[in-house]
Amino acid sequence: MGLGYIGLPTAIIAAKSGIDVTGVDINEKVVNQTNAGLLHIVEPKLEDYLKDVLKAGLFRATSHPVESDAFFIVVPTPFKGDHQPDISYVENATRMVLPLLRPGNLFVIESTSPVGTTEQITKLIYTERPDLKNAIHIAYCPERVLPGNVIFELVNNDRVIGGINEESTEHAIKFYSQFVKGELHPTNARTAELCKLTENSSRDVQIAFANELSMICEQADINVWDLIELANKHPRVNILQPGCGVGGHCIAVDPYFITAAYPNEAKIIATAREINNYKAQWCAERVKNAMLEFELKYSRKPVVAMMGLAFKPNIDDLRESPSKRITTEVLQSKNNADILVVEPNIKEHNVFKLTPYQEAYQRADLVVFLTAHKEFMKLEWRDDKVYLDFCGIFKK
Ligand code: SAJ
Numbered sequence: 001m002g003l004g005y006i007g008l009p010t011a012i013i014a015a016k017s018g019i020d021v022t023g024v025d026i027n028e029k030v031v032n033q034t035n036a037g038l039l040h041i042v043e044p045k046l047e048d049y050l051k052d053v054l055k056a057g058l059f060r061a062t063s064h065p066v067e068s069d070a071f072f073i074v075v076p077t078p079f080k081g082d083h084q085p086d087i088s089y090v091e092n093a094t095r096m097v098l099p100l101l102r103p104g105n106l107f108v109i110e111s112t113s114p115v116g117t118t119e120q121i122t123k124l125i126y127t128e129r130p131d132l133k134n135a136i137h138i139a140y141c142p143e144r145v146l147p148g149n150v151i152f153e154l155v156n157n158d159r160v161i162g163g164i165n166e167e168s169t170e171h172a173i174k175f176y177s178q179f180v181k182g183e184l185h186p187t188n189a190r191t192a193e194l195c196k197l198t199e200n201s202s203r204d205v206q207i208a209f210a211n212e213l214s215m216i217c218e219q220a221d222i223n224v225w226d227l228i229e230l231a232n233k234h235p236r237v238n239i240l241q242p243g244c245g246v247g248g249h250c251i252a253v254d255p256y257f258i259t260a261a262y263p264n265e266a267k268i269i270a271t272a273r274e275i276n277n278y279k280a281q282w283c284a285e286r287v288k289n290a291m292l293e294f295e296l297k298y299s300r301k302p303v304v305a306m307m308g309l310a311f312k313p314n315i316d317d318l319r320e321s322p323s324k325r326i327t328t329e330v331l332q333s334k335n336n337a338d339i340l341v342v343e344p345n346i347k348e349h350n351v352f353k354l355t356p357y358q359e360a361y362q363r364a365d366l367v368v369f370l371t372a373h374k375e376f377m378k379l380e381w382r383d384d385k386v387y388l389d390f391c392g393i394f395k396k
Contacts, residue, residue, distance in 0.1 A: 001021045001024050001065065001071065001072065001074060001075060001093040001096065001097065002024070002025060002073065002075035002076075002089075002093065002111075003024070003025040003027075003030050003040075003061060003336040004025075004033060004074065004075070004076065004148060005041050005043075005249075006040070006074050006110065006143045006145065007023065007072070007074030007075070007110075008023065008034065008039070008040075008041060008044055008046075008054075008108070008218075008330045009041075009043060009057060009145070009150045009151070009154055010072070010074060010143070010154060011023040011178055012049050012050050012053055012059060012180070013049070014179055015053035015058040015059035016049055016052065016058075016179070016183070017054055017178055017179035018058065018178075019058070019127060019165065019178060019179070020058055020059075021053075021058060021059045022051065022061075022065070022068065023060070023061045023062070024061070024062055024063065024064065024065045024096075024111070024196065024297040025061060025063065026063060027063075028063055030061070031061040031063050032061075033244050034061035035054070035060060035061050036051055036091060037051045037054055037135070038050075038185050040283050042124070042147075042315075042316060043147065043148070043150050043151075044148065045151055046151060048203075049151065053089045054071075057299055057327050058246060064096075065096055065101070066100070066213075067100050067171060068100070068105070069104075069106065069179035070105065070106040070107075070108070070175055071097050071100075071105065071106070071107045071108070071109055071170060072109075073090055073093045073107075073108065073109045073110060073111055073121075074110045074111060074143075074215075074238045075089040075090060075092075075093050075109045075111050076089055076090065076111065076249075077090060077112050077113055077114075077246060077257075078102065078253075079253060079256050079260070080147065081291070081389065083256040083260055084112045084260050085113070085258065085260060086255070087111075087113060087117055087120075090109060090111050090112070090113065090117065090121060091121070092122065092315070094121050094124060094125065095124075095128075097104060098125065098128050098129060099133070099209075101125070101129060101132055101136060102136075103131075103132065103135035103136060103137040104136065104137075105136045105137070105379060106136070106139070106168075106171050106172060106175055107125070107136055107137065107138045107139075107175040108138075108139050108140070108141050108172055108175075109121060109139075109141075110124075110140075110141055110142060111141055111144060111195075112196050112197070112250070112254055112256070112257070113140070113193055113255075114198075114257045114260070114261055114301075115190055115193045115257075116190065116193070116195050117140070117193060117259060118138065118139070118162070118164060118189035118190075118192075118193065118217075119164070119189065119190070120151060121138070122138050122164050125138070125303050130267050131285065133188070135171065136169050137163065137167060137168040137171040138163065138164045139161055139162060139163040139164070139168045139169060139172035139192075140158070140161075140162045140163075140189040140192045141159060141161045141162070141170070141190065141192065141193065142159075142160065142193075142196035143159075144157045144158075144159065144196075144199065144276055144379040145157065146316075147239070147315065147317065148315060153252045154179075155179060155180060156181050157180075157181050157182045158183045158184070158185060159176060159180060159182060159183075159184050159185065160191075160192045160195045160196075161173050161176065161184055161185065161186055161187070161192065162187040162189040162190070162192030162193070162195075163186075163188070163189060164188075164189050164190055165352050166186075169186045169187070169188075171374070172184060176269070177263065180258055180267075183339060184351050189345050189391040190300075194258075196205060196254070196260075196372070197254050197255070197257050198359065199260050200250050200251045200253075200254040200255065201254060201255040201269050201285070202256075202259055203240075203251050203270070204246060204251050204252070204255050204272050204273065204276060205239075205268055205269060205272040205273075205285075206239070206240045206267070207216075207240050207242075207243070207246055207251070207257075207284055208246075208271070208272035208273075208275040208276050209240070209242045209272075210224075210239055210242040210243075211240055211241065211242045211243070211245070211275055212227065212274060212275055213227065213239070213242065214242035214279075214390075215279070215282060223395075224242055225392050225393075225395035227243075228242075229323055229395075230256070240391075241391075241392060242371075242389050242391075242392075243279075243322075243371075243390060244277075244279060244280055244283045244322045244323055244370050244371075244390040245277065245279045245280035245283070245322025245326075245327055246276040246322065247311025247312065247320045247321040247322050247323070247324075247345045248280075248311045248312065248317070248319060248320055248321075249257035249319050249320060251387050252276070252320050254268075254270065255269045255273050256273065257389070259273070260316070264268075267395045270292060271357075280322035280325050280326055281329075282312075283322075283326050283388075283390050284325075284326045284330060285369075286388055286390075287306075287326065287330050287366075287368050288329075288330065289332055289336055290366055290386060290388055291304060291330075291335075291346040291366065294365060294366060294386060301335070301336055301338065302337060302339065302364075302365035302366045302386070303340065303363050303364050303366070304330070304337055304340065304364060304366045304367075304368065305340045305342060305360040305361060305366070305367050306323075306326070306327045306330060306340065306341050306342060307326050307342045307357065307360070307361075307364070307367060307368060307370055307371070307373075307376055308323050308325065308342065308356055308366050308369065308370040308371025308372070308376065308391070309321060309323050309327060309341065309342075309343040309346070309349075309370070309371070309375070310322075310343060310345055310346075310350065310371050310372065311323070311371075312371065312373045313371055313373050313391075314373055314374055315345060317341075318343075318346075318347050321371075323371050325390040326368075326370060327339075327352070327370070330368075339361075340354065340359075340360040340363065340364060340392075341354055341355060341357040341360075342354065342355055342356075342357045342360045344356075344357050344373055344375045344392065345373070351360075357373075357375055357376065361379055364385065364390065365385065366384060366385070366386045366387075367385050367387050367388070368388045368395040369387070369388070369389045369391050369392075370388060370390055370391060371391060372391040372393060372394070376393050377393060381394055
């Protein structure tokens with residue numbers, strides 16, 4: 001249930017291992033495109049795999065679920081305006097399959113979910129279908145794949161699997177072991193739910209530490225990249241890299257599932273979110289100040305290159321991208337300055353007029369590095385430019 005960034009690759013990989021899979025999505029366009037053998041997401045090599053499993057008759061997409069031995073809920077869990085998680089998609093997908101469930105079925109939630117969701121959904125199933133009480137196997141099994149490396153990671157990453165009872169855990173492990181080569185770790189549903197949230201929150205906290213250091217270093221006139229490299233020479237220190245904030249649909253979202261439920265306890269997690277959000281604003285202020293300084297010094301407005309819109313290097317994904325937020329803010333305050341927007345992984349954008357990166361670099365007085373794309377890493381340092389390097393292109 002759900003043919004998005006995780007559901008679709010999972011369905012395809014499972015089918016590739018010989019399992020007969022029906023992929024369900026409420027979006028007709030996604031269903032039609034998928035059946036035509038075309039990927040609606042960006043993921044290297046996956047389209048070839050899709051064509052293979054369609055041809056082999058092991059996979060098809062539809063907008064209505066069918067009777068099956070196992071059901072997987074892989075739909076989004078966004079948050080509402082006040083950062084409260086919204087599990088209505090999980091509930092709706094469950095309601096869609098309710099009439100099809102039979103004793104002995106396996107029912108797994110993969111969607112990132114607040115602690116207690118699997119218990120809540122179990123209650124929903126038993127209330128609507130009392131005949132299934134203790135007759136089906138229910139488990140929570142989060143994914144851990146990194147977009148861009150999904151085919152490898154879906155098969156080779158370890159996974160945590162937590163059932164509502166031991167039998168459910170065992171059944172889920174048996175299913176996943178058909179195509180997962182990584183280790184499958186049994187636990188209970190609540191632990192598995194918090195484990196997923198913990199993984200992404202841990203990364204958020206670590207990035208916040210690096211971002212905080214970068215702001216301290218600016219005040220202290222110290223090169224943060226040098227500092228981190230040197231500190232990481234310690235055998236038990238491993239600091240991540242600062243950037244212009246945290247983007248994407250996972251790390252910048254999942255920690256709120258913890259802070260919303262445990263506001264009194266989740267202090268570091270909440271502060272890390274604030275720091276990573278603030279870092280983008282801090283960067284935007286730095287750009288605007290640099291533009292003013294340039295104007296005061298040279299009595300003309302600078303040409304500014306905003307280098308990189310994607311939320312991380314070498315992808316075309318702009319979801320929740322701090323670089324995009326910074327660029328928008330700088331454009332809004334541009335005051336007749338010439339702002340060139342660069343994103344080498346995208347040809348056209350409906351909001352931003354894009355400039356090829358070499359041209360922008362050539363023309364700009366002020367170069368703002370927002371995302372460390374590989375193209376930018378090859379650029380030569382030039383003494384005639386002012387740099388604002390938020391992602392460590394010229395580390396030294
Ligand atoms: N970032 C930094 N500094 C770093 C590393 C990352 O600023 O040193 C920034 C990136 O630029 C980006 C953001 O963090 O804006 C997130 O990027 P990411 O590559 O760390 O992670 P995602 O969001 O693409 O994928 C994460 C992964 N989770 C972890 O690494 C714990 C992935 O394994 C999960 O499957 C995915 O979230 C998910 O779907 O939950």
